Amino acid sequence: MTAVEPQLPTPETRPAVDAVEAGTTATQVVAGHSRIPWRFLGGRAAFYLFTLWAALTINFFLPRMMKGDAVSQYLSRNRNVSPEAAEALRALLGLDTDKSLWQQYLDYWGLLLRGDLGVSLLHGLRPVTEVISQALPWTIGLVGLATIVSFAIGTIGGAFIGWRRGSKLDAFIPITTFLSTIPYFWLGLVAIAVFSVNLRWFPIGKAYGVGMAPGWNLEFIGQVIHHGTLPLLTIVIASLGGWMLGMRNMMLTVLDEDYITVAQAKGMPNRRVLWGYAARNAVLPQIQSFALSIGFIVGGTIVMEMVFSYPGVGKLLLDATNAKDYALMQGVFLVITLSVLVANILADIAYAFLDPRTRQTEA
C-alpha cells in the first residue's frame, strides 16, 4: 500500500536550498556543504537499540509462554531416554524451572552476547548457529536474486508505463496487481502442478536432486539452477505488481512537476527527460522500499520454502515450531529480526544520501 503514503509537504525546507543549487542534481548540493547531522544520527541509533532490545525480549518470552516443552516432545519421539537423562537435557537447554525469571533473563543475555544460541533438539543436539548458517545461504541466494530481479523489472517497467501514460501499457497495472493478490502458496502449488507434474520441465521442490553431494562442480550448480528456477519465477511474478505500481504512481506525480515541463521546453531529448529527470526523482521511494525488502528476504518466504521444500531458514522455523524446538525457534527469529533491523538502517542511510530534504527536516 505504498501508494497511499501522503505526499508530505516540505515548504519550510525549500527556501533553505539556494535557487542556483536547486538547478543542479540533489547529490551535488549536498557535497557542497556536508555537515554531519549528529542529532538525527543519535536519534536513529537510539531507536535501533531500543527496537533490538524489544525484539530480543519478545524472543525471550516466546518459548516461556508456550504450552508443552521441547524435552517432552523429544521424549515422545525417543522412548529410550531415562528420566535422569531428561533432567540433564532440561538443564542443558536452560528449561529447569528452579531459577527465577529474572535470573533466566540475565542468563539469556549472557549467552546471547557470547554468541551461544544453544543446541537444537531437532537436529541431533547440534549448535543452533551451525544449523542456521547451513540454511542461510539457500534462502539469501534464491530470495535475494528474486528480489533484485523483481525490483529491476518492476521499477524500469513502471517508469516506462508511467511515461507512456494513457496508452495500452496501462493494462499491465491491473494484471500485475491481480497476480500479486493471489496468495503466494497457491501460485506456487499451481506452478508445481502445471510445470513440474504435467509438463515435467522442472523438478518438484528441494534445492538439488536426491543423492547429490553439495560441491562447486558444474553438475551440482546446474542442478541448483534447475531446481531454483520455478521458485524464483513465482516469487518474481508475485512481487512484481507492487514495484510496478509504486514506480508508475510516483512517475505520474513527478511528470506533473514544473521542472519536467522546463526540461522539455528547453528541448531536451525525451530519453534524457525520462531517465535523467523523471525516473531519477521517482525512484527515491522505490529504493527505500527495496532496502526494506532486503530485510524480508530472510523471513518473508517461509511459505515459499514450505511449498517447494526448499532447505532455507523459513522451513527451519516451521519445523522448529512444529517440534517445539525452542532454541532453534529463538535463533531463527533472532536472525530474521536482525536482518530486518539491518535493512532498516540501510534504508535510512540510502535515503539520507539520496534525498537531502530528509536530513534537513529531521536534523
Place this chain on the structure above:
Amino acid sequence: MTATDATQRRKAAGTPETLLLRTTGPGGHRPDQSFWSKLVSAFAMFRNGKSIAGLAILGFFVLVAIFADVLAPYSPTKVDNSARLQPPSAAHWLGTTHIGEDVLSQVIHGTRGVIVVGFLAAVIATLIAITVGVIAGYLSGWKSEALSALTNVFLVIPGLPLIIIVASMFEEPPLVLIAAVLGITGWAWGARVLRAQTMSLRNRDFIQAARANGEPLSRIITVEMLPNLMALIAASFVGTVTAAILGLTTLSYIGVIPVTTYNWGTILNWASAQGAFGRNQWWWFLPPGLCIAAIGVALSLINFGIDEYVNPRLRSAGERARAMKKKGLDVNDAVTTVRKDTVRTDLASTDLKNPGND
C-alpha cells in the same frame, strides 16, 4: 445544493466525481449542509468506478458469508463414500473431496471465516492505528516520540514468523484470537501514515482556530481532524483486510490454525495434503484460490479508487494523455504554455460532450 443534486449534476456533466467534490467540497459555502450530505461527503473516496466495482465484489462475498447456510447445497462436512473425488457434475457443481465432501459447500461456508477474520482484524488494527497515529501526530515532545518509537518497533518486528509462533501456542485457537493476533501485528503501517498526515494538519488554520476557541482536545480530534483523515483511514483499513485475509489463508494452509473451522486456506490445506495438486484435481484447489484472488482484486480496486481521490494526478494524467492523443498530440512532446492551455480547455469540452468517457 443537496447531495442528490450534486450526483445528478455529476452524471449529466460526466466529469469525474472526485474532481467535482473537490471544488464544491469542504471549501465551498454550503450553510444548509444536512447531516445526510455530510455523511455522503465523508465517504467521497468511494464514489468512483473502481471503488464501486470493488465494493460490489466485496459485498457479494459478504452476502455469501451471511447466507452460507441457505446457499450451500450440502453440509461442508457431510461425508459421502459413494462419491469420492468426483469432477464437477450436476449434483456437485465443484466436485467432491477425497471423502466425498461437496467442494462448493466448503467454499461457501469458508467465506464466513475469511470475512469475519478479515474485518475483525482490520477493525482492531485500524482502531489501534487511529489512536496511536493521531495522538502521536497531534502531541509533540517525548510523548509523540515514544508513540512513534512503539509504532516503529511493531513495523520492524517480522509479522508472519511471530504469528506462527504465537498461534502454535494454542491447541485450538478460536477465530477471534487469530483475528486479534493479525490485528495487533498489523496496525503499525496505518499508524505511521496517519501520524504523518496529522502532523501536517496540526498547523493548519482551522485547527489553530479551534484551539484558540478553546475547544477540548477530544473535540478537536474527533470533529476537526478525523473527517480530514477519512481517506487515509479507509485506505489503511482496506490494506489491513487484505493482509489479514492473506495471513489467515496462509496460516490455515500451513496448518497452524486447526482444520475444524472451515475457511479457504483449510480447503487448500486438505487438497495439498491429499495430493490434489499432483493429480490434477483442479476442481478442488482452483475455486478457493480464485476466491482469495477475487477478494484481493476487489480490495485493491477500492484502494486504487481511494489513491486517485487522495492524489488526483494519478487519475488526471491518464485522462489528459488520452484526450491529447485524440487530438493527435503526444503527451511526451515538448510542450509550451500556450499549447497546454488549449489542451486543458479542450479536455473540459470533450468531457461535457461525451459523458461517461473514462
